[in-house]
Structures are given as C-alpha cells and as structure tokens.
Amino acid sequence: MYPTEFTPYLSFIGGIIIGISAIWLMLFHGRIAGISGIVKTALFQEDGRVWRILFVVGLVLGGAIGFHLTGFSFSYREGFPLYLIIIGGLLVGLGTSMGSGCTSGHGVCGISRISPRSIVATIVYLGVGIIVATLTSSMFL
C-alpha cells in the first residue's frame, strides 16, 4: 500500500467545497446531492435525465480543473488486481441501489438532515469498509 500524507487542512477545505455543492443542489434544484442516486436515475429515467448527466459531466470537469489547479496527481496502483475493481464496482452498484445511497447521499446530505436511515447506513458501510479494506490491504497489497 502506498503511504499517503495526512492533509487535515486541505481535506477540510475540500469537504467545505463539497458541502457548498450539496447546498447549491438543494437551493436551486431541491435535490439531495447523492451521486449514486443521480447516476442510477440518469440511467433509467428519462424525466430529468439531461440535468443529471450534466451534473455527472461536471464531476469530471471539476476533476480536470482541480487536477490542473492543484497539480494533485495520484499514484495509480500498479499491480492492484483488476478483478477486485470489477467485483468492488459491482458491489457498490448493487449496494448503493439497495441501500438508496452512498457516501454523498447518506454520509454528507443524510447526516446533515439528521436522517436516522442515513446515520445507520453510514455506520454500517464505514464498519464493513474498515473490515474489508483492512483484509484487502493485508492480502493483496
């Protein structure tokens, strides 16, 4: 596993920026900024597809802008088994669909609304995430 630097200030500022986006989406659209929900709805529902796709395009655009402004380039993981990405992606698709949310929808927006469902979901996915990441890191990396 590649070590990463502890970045409390940048991470906190990045969190504030994410929060501003969540507020924006509620103020202008009346919507929760839940990425899994936005992607899933864009895939299967014609109504409101355009703005959802543009939100997703924005995520990539923001990534590109961020990359150029900050110069953050991440060491992509050579030798990380691709089948883990395939299985993990599938689990994230199934899980966020069943559990109606991911880190953004439950973790940021839901907790901010003090939603009991989101608080429980966040505790569960963090707990399972810690167990699986710890096992994965010691077995594969």
Added chain:
Amino acid sequence: MKKNLSALIAGTVFGFGLIVSGMSNPDKVMNFLNVIGQWDPSLLFVLGGAVITTFIGYRFVLKRKTPILDSEFFLPTNTVVDKKLLIGAALFGAGWGMTGFCPGPAITGLAFGVLEPVVFIISMSIGYLIMNKLSTK
C-alpha cells in the same frame, strides 16, 4: 436551460472539492479504512467539513417554500431502517473497502485518464442494471 447550467456548475464544484480533499485518491481512502496500516485520518476532515457546511446551509435553504429552479423540495420520505438498507449499506461498504472507490470519486477519477475508474464505473452500472431489472419484475 438554467437548470442544466446550474447542475453542471454544482457537479463541477463537487468534483473540484473531491480533488482538493484528496477523496478522489483511492490510496488515501484505503489508508483511512485500513486501520492497521499507515493510518491516514484525512477523510474524517473531509466528512467533517462537508457535514458542518451542509448542515448549516440546509437550515437556511429548507426554510424556503420552494427551490429556486423547481416547484418543490424532493426529500426522502422513507424513515424506516429496514433489512434492505442494512444489506445495501453492507454491500456498498464491502465494495468501497475493496477498491477505495465510491461513486463520486470514481467518476471524478475519469479526468485522470487511467483504467481503474473506467472499469469501476462500468461494473457499478452493471450493478444498477441488475437491481433495476429485479425491481421492475
């Protein structure tokens, strides 16, 4: 038109935040979740910054009768903690812990032009497709 532009801006700000926070780096996520490795607690600060900001912002925004560009607020109405929520959250946690990717950072990661986010998103979309087929049966 206004709605589409506004959504593009919101997405761009979100993606920018993911980069600045470090959350788009799967190594950083893995080092946060892997508690016996070289623990990097940065992600707690991402979540803290985002929740504090959103919590305060929502207090003001939700005092309005309607959002600016739509006729109503679309808030989840389900408040029951059920089996589906628990199993779903557990499956999501497993996929997140296994890869270091959740949906937002994976999409933002497309900006880097590397393979992992592409594979992850295709796989995740297949997951959505399966659930969609099951739920419409």
